[in-house]
Amino acid sequence: MKLCVLSATLCFNLAAALPSLPSWLTSEFSAEIPEEIHYFTWHSPGPNDARAPCPMLNTLANHGFLPHSGKSITERDTVNALYTALNINQTLGQFLFQKAMTTNPTPNATTFDLDDLDRHDILEHDASLSRGDFYFGDDHTFNQTIFDETRSYWTEPIIDVQMAANARLARVHTSNATNPTFMLTDLGRKFSFGETAAYILVLGDRVAGTVKRSWVEYLFEKERLPLELGWRKRKVEISNGHVGNLLQRIVNATGASAQDKEIMIKRGGMHVGL
Secondary structure (H helix, E strand, O other), rough: OOOOOOOEOOOOOOHHOOOOOOOOOOOOOHHHHHHHHHOOOOOOOOOOOOOOOHHHEEEEEEEEOOOOOOOOEEEHHHHHHHHHHHOOOHHHHHHHHHHHHHHOOOOOOOOHHHHHHEEEOOOOOOOOOOOOOHHOOOOOOOOOOHHHHHOOOOOOOOOOOHHHHHHHHHHHHHHHOOOOOOOOOOOHHHHHHHHHHHHHHHHHHHOEEEHHHHHHHHHHHHHHHHHHHOOOOOOOOOOOOHHHHHHHHHHHHHOOOOOHHHHHHHHOOEEEEE
């Protein structure tokens, strides 16, 4: 799962599926986290800090948009961080938090830790772009060999939808061929497509469906925003409409099966994995 809940669900009918937003979720709230403090502040995790199998969430914690400890992350923390750092729509941010909460095994919890996201086959899934499968014992740590396979399909300096789709499908085929317990649940399929959409949405041109390869490699390998390479937060909010459009294009570019198309489209289960 992995550029993950942030693998979380973004549905076409999202507004109808969500409760009303809490009173603190106003258009002014992002001022609570001044951008200039966190964009150019970065610290690697310490031995007692929690991290996820999700490069983007780890990145936000390393920059301090999320608590650097990676622990006891609240709804407010999540929505503020996603909006301030990445311009993720506030409503989507709330929904992403709700999905992350499904990984916390504590009954009636109101927060989650980043390493809760390690729990297999909830949001984490086989055939990650940058992590090993659960079967092999470590579905958490960045795996350079696996990521090298992924990026070998990004054959130009600018990744387009077809290259992104090819890389995702190659990882599915490799995982299926090498992991005797390989499985992608319906939710896993959604997140598998979603993590591919996520790096284009957050780092690239969501209209053209392109992104600089160097920016994506930098984020995955360093778990750091590629500011020194020229990336800046997108000026237009990321909405469920942007997600749905890009996911449709990735599904089509994959030559996805009828089953995948039904899962991704007819059920309205559009996911993006950050």
